Amino acid sequence: MTLQLLALAIFDGVAYAALVFLVAVGLTLTFGVLKVLNIAHGSFYAMGAYITASIGGAIFAAGFSPWLAFPLMLIAGALVGIVVGGPVEKLLLSRIYELEDVLQILVTFAVFLILEDVQRLIWGGQPFFESSALQVLGTVDVFDITYTVYQLILLPMVAISVLVSLRLFLRRTLMGKLILAVTEDREAATSVGINAERVYFVTFVIGASLAAFGGALASATTSVLPGMGADMIVLSFAVVATAGLGRVEGAAVAALLIGLGRSFAVYLWPEIEVLVPYLIMLFVLLIRPEGLFGTTHPRKI
Amino acid sequence: MTGRVLMEAKGVDIRFGGVVAAHEINIQIHEGHNLAIIGPNGAGKTTFLNICTGYLKPHSGQIFFDGADVTKLQPRHLVRKGVARAFQIPQLFTEHTVLENLLIAAAAQSRRWAPFVPMQRIPERDMMVELLGMVKCSHIADRPVSELPEGQRKLIDIAIALALKPKLLFMDEPTSGVASSEKFEVLDIIANALTEAKVTAVFVEHDIGIVERFADEVAVWNRGEVTFHGTPGDILSHPDVIRDVIGEEV
Amino acid sequence: MSLRTFLPAVLVALVAVLPMMAPTTQVLLTLALAKGLPVLGVIVLLHAGQVSFGHALFFGVSAYAAAFLARVYGGGELISMVAVGVLAAVAVGLVVGIFVVRYRHIFFGMLNLAFSMIFFSVLEKFYYLTGGSDGLPVPRPTVAGFDMERAGFETVLFYLTLALCLVAAWATHRFLCSPIGNMMRTIKTNELRLEYLGVSARGVLLVGYLISAVLCGIGGALMAVAQGVVTPEYVWWVRSGEFVFIAILGGSGSVSGAFVGALIYEAVRTYASAFANDIWKMVLGVVLLGVILYAPAGVAGLYAQVMDRCRTRPANKTVDEDQ
């Protein structure tokens, strides 16, 4: 493998990792606080993508500037987080925090199934392809290879800024500190009077918005089609488990690991490309069952 | 102090973050001598039980049982060697009845897996019914343990440990959660059962009255260290102990 | 015989004679029963408080093993195909099981999913061996050496499936009541105490895992033979999800729930997929939510409740004495 190919594999891997990170970080954040692995997270991702692609397609066809795609993505993310994620937490999840783990997962699985068909009913079965946002930023040649600015520069930058702002939010703002407190020790946090319900709600909406925003960003680079949510939830879980459940910064590292692993596979051994995330996850968990950055608290007895 | 050394801790150290939970602990547990562990909250008493039963691994030091180094063993290995434990918060099988809890323990003890034989028909059943009688719980044999009051749950927890036919039994505050009027009665039941089964007991206890009556030896824990170890008569009258431990209790 | 046991016996008898009345239901019932077996496998693990989102793995491994056997010998024998399928499922169950029993809850569920997805990808990737997404044909096997026409074979297969299901249900029930079965159930309530009984919780869970793999194995091989073809669809996550769904629908508390759930599910699916294919997943989701929130014990649980009510109503006075 030449140095040129090495560089190319890294570029591809980073661009891919950026997208995966955006979705996985929402999942891990939600899990950290609610202790529920939200399988419907993949649906939020898909819905963000569908909304951006369909509305974008309509307004660009009507002659509006393709630059509008970027604010549209933010709106789509927030919209899905609040309009879909909000009610799911308030009406459904809030009723099941006392249930066994198994049933909690199944409830989010049920939500996932329902949202899958909701998407099908709204957007049909055929793929959407709306890449105005990607085209408007143009391309850049690196080592004679044409890359889109969107994938090579914008996506990694967005991912980094989300990571940084999330860190600042969690460490510097009151809400952020509350979220961290609940993540660390739910009982202690509620016993000192933190309104856990509100923290749950806000966290869930943020998590859902991040997933939808990830989907919105992805919609410019890929075709939006049924089933994309299912693929994404499994991939995100691989990232989150590799990192350690609830680890925000860890998710960035794990996403990078899996993104690079995948792109190197395409260069070196394309046949195992789809297996790479799982292989990495299994390998990590075999050595560190709690994930790369996870910690185990022995139960107090 | 006489009797064979059953378990011994040598230079045991453990820290959690900056907190020293055990420091240079050296202590011997003698066969037939019931040992009470007293000390203020957070002194590292439960941590010591956790280390002795394999739940926690010390950062340095060793644990010997019957002369063999057992420091690295898991709780289940120690149980197989004869070290059982009852917990501060009773650890029961909450979807099973009282008798079923004991039957599971008995089956575990005799390694009777019997994958297609109903558990109610195992030969150990009679023994467990008898054990229930010994701890005066026959009348609740078929009640789900989740419905029982704390005192009874504690008894069942200890009965489960006894069903394992241990040589050495650790009990973490066996009378906490038991109404003070019943404490002596409960511990009488336990002590009788222990004597009958020839089990050496190590128990963490706050109630000095109980300690005086049931312990053959007393060890005092403070900030992760054993500060005193001797007969109840010597230790409980020691002014430092009265000031640091007993005074706090009263 | 009490009403409580009488009705299920009637149900079994009804299932047994239905194909004589309505021949087209025979294959449908065979498929439903074959699917009930892996559901039973999922239920075994639910008793340990664990849910596997990848149990279609063992279903598929067995189905492919049966198909390979038939291909190697240019046609197979029904009994040996089922036996080889089960052996393969157990072998894979042992390898995967040793790894996954170290984990609980979400990790357990999702790692199972990951393994099944790896196998799914392998089936599609190693195309020249596995036939890729087209799968492998499973030629109609001989039965105890006899070549049979489709109609006769399907009848034999149906009654074999029914018999195997009854045996499996009985054996699983006995297992769950046995000492080791009870130990496995304590993984759900207090794994720490189990370890403090000198028992390896992982070891016990592995036994349960292998039993569930056997159940999936029987179901997978029967399904392969009944369908006449195996495809990677057998291992897809949707199928694993279906097993879990049926387990919850039927009621995870008892072994009968698996088959009751599978029969209801297959019947509704067959007739609903014609008109409601577009919203099929939504229907599943809504039903799943409804069952979890309002009838957590599933159909079998509802039945038990109704029976309890029938029993206690005329005998209200005696209830107090029990207290």
Next chain:
Amino acid sequence: MMGIRNIAAALAMTLMAGGAALAADKPADLKVGITAFLSGPASIFGQPAKAAAEMIIKDMNANGGIGGVPVKAYYVDEGAGGEALLAEYRRLVQNVRADVMFASISSGNCNKIAPLAEDLKILNLMWDCGTQRILEEKKYRYVFRTQANAAPEMLATVLYLLKTKPDFKTIAVVNQDYAWGRDSWHIFHTALKAMKPDFKVVAEFFPKFGAPDFSTEISRLQALRPDVIFSTAWGGDLETFVKQASQRGLTRNSTFILPLAESSLQGFGKALGAGHVVGGRGDHYFLHPEKKNNPDFKKFVADFKAKTGAYPIYPVFHMSQALAALKTVYEKAIAANGGEWPSHEQVVDAMPGLTFAGLGRPVTIRSDGQGIEDQLLGTSVVVDGYDFPLMDNMMIFDSDVITTPVGKLSADWLKTLTPAFIDRVPVKTYSR
């Protein structure tokens, strides 16, 4: 009641099958069960085909049906999954008592259905699926294919490539990771190797079916710069791949060989550009050079566009062929039966040797049940008046020569080809 009726019906069928010489009564309608993807990604094939079937059947029935009997169609969704499909297939054959079944689009489904149809003794026309294995590996009495299969389709693609771009040196493949993607590449590669030994495969990618993103593959292809990039992908996957490749400039550097692109031309929009090889699994093209001025053809294309909003694509042609076969075989069997309505077995007997014409050139059924269907390929060209690429430099290959001979396996037969074969295949060339 129900049970007795079913048993009686089963008995009646057995008697009928036994006494094939008896003339059957003319039924009230001729029931045809049609399986097609009505949901899922492959519904881009199934939905147009269903629309075409509705149009053609309506037209047929308006003109007296088949031998005076109207045709009634029952549609089954292949997208519901294998089990549901088989259950529904059985229901149509055993309960609804369909006279003929058309199944299916997916090769995987054809694999499942062919043995079932044989056991149920029901005439089954494989109307769209591509796998050549079914009829090559086993002899069927009741299963026929009213179109070509993967072998002549890929062989024609190789021939077109070698006629138009004989000097290429390097090739890469990007196919969907499922049976069709693997199989079609295997056939294409075998045939190409036999007729042009000096080329190099620089990359083989099989991204998973429904992959939403090909960025990494495209980077790799840009670094490798193959002369030719082959892909039998279809539907959303093909559109995504071509669009992403076009954004990154890959379509300017390499020639794409896309044997199924006829079905996606309208979806490509401006992305594909000129100079790439386009095929349509047969002689299927809404501007078919031999048919585009035929008034019936023109009317059908116009009606179809009016009904569905799009131009017809190859599954529409395949459906027209299956329905043409249905009509023709019944007429042949009626004639053979002295004008009486034929029994099911008589219809089956009339299938081998049958020649019929749908919207394209005529198709003939061989003794092994395989249809001989000519193959059209062309080169993409951008033309004013259409907002998607059309085909130029079209060639229609005669399929007698390029279809694997009866009794041979394609995998073996293709290896026996030589470079001389290229000029032995009768071909007609048309420009736009």
